[in-house]
Amino acid sequence: MNEVSETLERIFKARSIAVVGASTDPTKPGHEILKNMIHIGYKGSVFPINPNADSILNFKCYPRLLDIPEPIDLVVFVLPPNLTLKIVEEELVERKRKFGDTAGVVMVGGGFRETGTREGEENENRLKQLLRSAGIRLIGPNCQGIIDTTSRVNTTFDIGDYKKGAVSVITQSGALGCSFLMWAKFNELIGLDRFVSFGNMADVDVAEVLEHLAGVPSTKVIWVYLEGYADGKRFMEVARKASSRKLVVVLKPGKTQLGATAAFSHTGAIAGEDQIWDAVFKQTGLIRAYSLQEFYDTTRAFEKLPVINGNRIAVLTVCGGLGTLCIEEIAVSHHLKMACFSEETKQRLRALLAPTASVGRPEGYVDTTGAVTEMTHYDAMRVALEDEQVDGVIFLTTPPAFLPPRGWAEQLAKAYNSQPPIGKKPVVAVVGFGDSARESKEVLEHEGIPTFDFPESAFRVMNNLAKYHLYRERFAN
Amino acid sequence: MQCEGNVDGRELFLEHYKLAKREHRNFLLENEAAEVCRMYSIPLPDGGLAVDKASAVLIADGVGYPVVMKVVSPEIIHKSDVGGVRVGIHSKEQLVEAYDSIIDSVKKHQSTAEVRGFVVAKMAGKGVETIVGLKRDAVFGSAVMFGIGGIFVEVYKDVSFRVCPVRNGDIEEMLGEIRGRVLLEGFRGMPKVNMDALKKVIMAVCSLGMENPEVSSVDLNPVLATGEGALALDARIILQ
Numbered sequence: 001m002n003e004v005s006e007t008l009e010r011i012f013k014a015r016s017i018a019v020v021g022a023s024t025d026p027t028k029p030g031h032e033i034l035k036n037m038i039h040i041g042y043k044g045s046v047f048p049i050n051p052n053a054d055s056i057l058n059f060k061c062y063p064r065l066l067d068i069p070e071p072i073d074l075v076v077f078v079l080p081p082n083l084t085l086k087i088v089e090e091e092l093v094e095r096k097r098k099f100g101d102t103a104g105v106v107m108v109g110g111g112f113r114e115t116g117t118r119e120g121e122e123n124e125n126r127l128k129q130l131l132r133s134a135g136i137r138l139i140g141p142n143c144q145g146i147i148d149t150t151s152r153v154n155t156t157f158d159i160g161d162y163k164k165g166a167v168s169v170i171t172q173s174g175a176l177g178c179s180f181l182m183w184a185k186f187n188e189l190i191g192l193d194r195f196v197s198f199g200n201m202a203d204v205d206v207a208e209v210l211e212h213l214a215g216v217p218s219t220k221v222i223w224v225y226l227e228g229y230a231d232g233k234r235f236m237e238v239a240r241k242a243s244s245r246k247l248v249v250v251l252k253p254g255k256t257q258l259g260a261t262a263a264f265s266h267t268g269a270i271a272g273e274d275q276i277w278d279a280v281f282k283q284t285g286l287i288r289a290y291s292l293q294e295f296y297d298t299t300r301a302f303e304k305l306p307v308i309n310g311n312r313i314a315v316l317t318v319c320g321g322l323g324t325l326c327i328e329e330i331a332v333s334h335h336l337k338m339a340c341f342s343e344e345t346k347q348r349l350r351a352l353l354a355p356t357a358s359v360g361r362p363e364g365y366v367d368t369t370g371a372v373t374e375m376t377h378y379d380a381m382r383v384a385l386e387d388e389q390v391d392g393v394i395f396l397t398t399p400p401a402f403l404p405p406r407g408w409a410e411q412l413a414k415a416y417n418s419q420p421p422i423g424k425k426p427v428v429a430v431v432g433f434g435d436s437a438r439e440s441k442e443v444l445e446h447e448g449i450p451t452f453d454f455p456e457s458a459f460r461v462m463n464n465l466a467k468y469h470l471y472r473e474r475f476a477n
Numbered sequence: 478m479q480c481e482g483n484v485d486g487r488e489l490f491l492e493h494y495k496l497a498k499r500e501h502r503n504f505l506l507e508n509e510a511a512e513v514c515r516m517y518s519i520p521l522p523d524g525g526l527a528v529d530k531a532s533a534v535l536i537a538d539g540v541g542y543p544v545v546m547k548v549v550s551p552e553i554i555h556k557s558d559v560g561g562v563r564v565g566i567h568s569k570e571q572l573v574e575a576y577d578s579i580i581d582s583v584k585k586h587q588s589t590a591e592v593r594g595f596v597v598a599k600m601a602g603k604g605v606e607t608i609v610g611l612k613r614d615a616v617f618g619s620a621v622m623f624g625i626g627g628i629f630v631e632v633y634k635d636v637s638f639r640v641c642p643v644r645n646g647d648i649e650e651m652l653g654e655i656r657g658r659v660l661l662e663g664f665r666g667m668p669k670v671n672m673d674a675l676k677k678v679i680m681a682v683c684s685l686g687m688e689n690p691e692v693s694s695v696d697l698n699p700v701l702a703t704g705e706g707a708l709a710l711d712a713r714i715i716l717q
Contacts, residue, residue, distance in 0.1 A: 235616075264504065265694040267608070267610025267695065268694040269631050278638065282650065
């Protein structure tokens, strides 16, 4: 582990946290942050700094940072810029000099460069300079800070407790990062490993955190909301490293930016910033999502699914319409193609399905029609997954009303989970009835099969898995 | 590609670059750009710079008709906009006529433009018009572009980018990514184009951009892709 990683790890694993600007007022972020630390179950020491209160939420208050008698790993600031600067200069820097204890600070408060004023910029530069010379790393300012669901460190004012899992979030918009977590919280669509919101990114930056998380074993998928990065070569180097070890899904706005208007060449006129970033993502193996929905869906599905080992997809549908829409997507896709069933697979499928079912027309497609039982869900999925010429399955249904909502889903999941763990093939499910089929969806999600409302969403997730497969092959060579 | 890069190419480029800067030009002249491209092993049609009618005729005789003729002027960057290009010249008579009429047309459009001469080059046959370009990005440095070329390139934007340096696999992906890739694979009885030749041009443009940081952008448009090879019919090098 390099020095940056060691410091970041000390921040993520902080055993004690001081909150400067802690508030007794439940409507203030300086109060909410303490509450969220309790909610998430942080077991370390918490020291609210507030000269006018004895205690907040049963934590003993201290008037000044210098008064805390124990070592502090992390300091959170929730104050306006002038007060922040004053306390950093008079107390924090002094404390670091005396005790050498603070590894980092999270500056939640704003009023710096993001205001677009000269004063804001000067304040931010002063802040950076003070902390740098003291040897303290800065996350922020103007951010939500960090969450670590293992150490239970949480500096955010939006997120309380969260299910532990394998998704880590890196975001240049704190609110968007939190909105993803809140969106996925319902139905527990993801589990969180770590969260970092940078705000103005005055010090600790995207590349440092991406590089660090690439080496964190509990993280499987990294969700990156990226607004920009100034050092292109460094970004590419880190991104390559990260994508060779993790599934990195990125959303980067900027599609509408045009090339230089006064370009003297065709290339200059066409080449907007976005096209170059798009190339960078392809070359470094980051999976770029092109919409917020794709961003969310891909991330949550990647956490659950095994990687795919090819691009041949079988489409198994109970509903002809949904199935047709799905194979149309595959037909025009650059990365996926329909699987070719073996003769044996076709015979097995015909034998177990109703005579009305359609098998292998077109190749890789099975329409069971509504004439299904709970058991045929198990059998058909199992047979499709057993075919060596199939790399993954998209299942689509408008669940027949005569089947109990749990039974068919359990059978489908059983077939999926009876695969041997090595070489396990991914399955995604479109349950066309949306929230009216909630019970079925819950079963599937719980058993590791991501569910979607629309065939396009399921297709995009599979397509992104296949892209990742392509990138991995490329890195292996 | 050798480690030290293309030393001769760099030297020649710098020579033209210095002249351009002295003349307050932000682009290389057509013949200069062509010379630099040749140094980077980018194939161009046979031809040369004619400074008068007699040398134009000599060059045309040398390369054989039909030829094309393009005006060379430090004040003109978009040559066809001022009637500075003539294609399909089949004889000496047509060449002489074209020479005069281009001068007339240029004078009409841009009376103050200094005409340094004409590039006279062998006219290419049929093929797929592609574009290979380069742009220097503030964040990532040189980025190479490949796509379907011609005059409508900015309308259809059927192009693909990669940041330099590119690996062979990147170029394969670029070729496969554009919508018009079917045109390269032998569309409606047209021959399948020589992909290796195209790849070499893309690789060469990348080297040109990376070794010459004074280059702001490059357009090779069109690069005529045929069954035999790839030929850059027009080369534009814009400077920082």
